[in-house]
Each structure stands twice: as structure tokens, then as C-alpha cells.
Amino acid sequence: MTTGSEAYLAAQQQIASWVEQAQRQxxxxxxxxxxxxxxxxxxxxxxxxxxxxxxxxxxxADVEITERALGLGPHALSRVLMDTLRGARATLREAAIAAAVEVEGRDSPLARSLSQEYRTTLGADGPAPDAPEDHPTL
Structure with missing residues (x-):
């Protein structure tokens, strides 16, 4: 049989545990x-x-155009710019997912949520051109 003070202490310990978990998260x-x-x-x-x-x-955030680009026509230059931008964004997507997995672990709700957000936002950019074979896929 539990007394009122034992139940009170148990409740305090449970609340302290929740606070610690929230602080870790x-x-x-x-x-x-x-x-x-x-x-x-x-x-x-x-x-x-x-x-x-x-x-x-x-x-x-920045674009640097070389002398070589000046020889391209406007349509070719636009295509090169957009292809390069898509590749950079796809690489960013994989780097952000890897950062979340490294800190939180593959199965954490935060890593999964972040992965979904980056895939939704930057998913149309296709696969990262330089993604390693073992990149983290959530």
C-alpha cells in the first residue's frame, strides 16, 4: 500500500524525468x-x-562566372546555371539529413522530420551528384 507521500515522491520523480528528457531533446x-x-x-x-x-x-548565396561562361549563349548559360544550382541543392539536402542523423540518430523523430522537410523542399532537385554510396536515407 502506497502512502500519500510515496505517491507524491513518485510523481515528482516522473515530472523530473520528463523535464530531463525535454532538456535533452x-x-x-x-x-x-x-x-x-x-x-x-x-x-x-x-x-x-x-x-x-x-x-x-x-x-x-553567390555565383561566380568565368571567362569560359562568356562563350556560352544565354540559353546554354542559363541551363548550366540551373543544373549546377540543382546539384548544389541536392548535395545540401543530403548534407542536412546527414547532420541530423549524426546528432540524433537515424530513428529519431527529429531526424525523420527534418529529412522529410528537406526532401519535400529540395526533392525535385534530384539525386546529389556527389552523394556517397552509403548516404543516409530516411
């Missing part, structure tokens, strides 16, 4: 957020006509 979320916000991807086009840099959200 918060720390992990901040760690993942910090890693992802630090991500940038720098990619050259296959023939080095241009280089793009995308930030952690997949937004174009």
Missing part, C-alpha cells in the same frame, strides 16, 4: 539547428563555366 534540436545553419554548398559546373554557393535553406 531541446539540446539535440539546437545542435542539429546549429549544424544545419552552418551548412553551405559550393559547386562548380562540370566544365567550370561557373560556380554557385547555396546556403542552408538552398537559397543562392
Amino acid at each position: 531541446e539540446a539535440a534540436a539546437y545542435a542539429v539547428q546549429s549544424r544545419i545553419e552552418a551548412l553551405t554548398v559550393d559547386r562548380w559546373s562540370p566544365h567550370r563555366e561557373l560556380r554557385v554557393v547555396v546556403d542552408h535553406a538552398g537559397m543562392l
Whole structure:
């Protein structure tokens, strides 16, 4: 038979356990957020006509155009730019997923949620051109 004070202590321990779990989850979320916000991807086009840099959200942060690009017509240059940008964004997607998996583990709800978000947002960019064979797929 449990007394009122034993039930009270058990309830306090349960609440303390929940608070500790929430604090661990918060720390992990901040760690993942910090890693992802630090991500940038720098990619050259296959023939080095241009280089793009995308930030952690997949937004174009910089473009460098070389002399070689000046010989392309506007349509070819546009195609090279867009292909290179898609490749950079696909690489970013895989890097963000890898960062979440590294911090949280493959089966964590946070890693799965982040993976789904990046796949939804950047999934149309196709496979990452330089993805390793063992990239984390969630």
C-alpha cells in the first residue's frame, strides 16, 4: 500500500524525468539547428563555366562566372546555371539529413522530420551528384 507521500515522491520523480528528457531533446534540436545553419554548398559546373554557393535553406548565396561562361549563349548559360544550382541543392539536402542523423540518430523523430522537410523542399532537385554510396536515407 502506497502512502500519500510515496505517491507524491513518485510523481515528482516522473515530472523530473520528463523535464530531463525535454532538456535533452531541446539540446539535440539546437545542435542539429546549429549544424544545419552552418551548412553551405559550393559547386562548380562540370566544365567550370561557373560556380554557385547555396546556403542552408538552398537559397543562392553567390555565383561566380568565368571567362569560359562568356562563350556560352544565354540559353546554354542559363541551363548550366540551373543544373549546377540543382546539384548544389541536392548535395545540401543530403548534407542536412546527414547532420541530423549524426546528432540524433537515424530513428529519431527529429531526424525523420527534418529529412522529410528537406526532401519535400529540395526533392525535385534530384539525386546529389556527389552523394556517397552509403548516404543516409530516411
